[in-house]
Amino acid sequence: MRGKNLPNDLVFEEQIFAENMGKKIKFSRKFRKVTQSQLAKSMHITFQQFQKYEGGQNSISVFRLHQISSKLNIDISSFFLPLAAFINYVRYQNIDITSQEFHEQNE
Template sequence: MMSDQLQAKKPNAIDVHVGSRIRLQRALKGMSQTTLAEGLGITFQQVQKYEKGTNRVGSSRLLAIANILGVPVAWFFEDGPVSPPTPLGMGPGSGREITEFLNSAEGLSLNRAFAAIEDDKVRRKVVDLVKTLAREASA
């Protein structure tokens, strides 16, 4: 009985994943927990609990979050613990490194700066530069 109670307190892996994706998209948008909470009509503490996976997000609430953050609902489940392979043949967890990077201060900063570059040619040159630097670092 005691182990059942402990098991019930542990967040579900899918809830944790969905919460981390909410946090990621909110951060990418430069939105505070308070702003998201106000848009949903809830407290920022409730948003914190969703983002940690402590509280499950109901389907109607997840739809509202998706609308506020400007992503489809399915985006929150991508690369999740039980997601099917993507059309590109990438299996579950293959995007974990990307999610971790985008959740870092450097990743978030780099993503925002890169998205602000309007010229396609300049963006391609930045990508080429980063690839060159990565090759030199691994050599």
């Protein structure tokens, strides 16, 4: 359960953080043209769990964020940038990965 034993303002901050992280995950996944199912399968988690990360319903662990960043070839530290800076970082980095390449790397 999120926010257990935390003051209300910290629960709110945690919720906002999870939602923003989810937006970054979703943007980077779509930018790389990878489906939720593909990424979830490569991480050995359910599609439903992945949806909860992207939707901000569940906070994501550093381990899971590391998996996502590695599989999408995005520096993990960039996920801690403000949303607009993150989007610019992903759009303008020189590394590109196609959905086909993602499949080949994660099978």
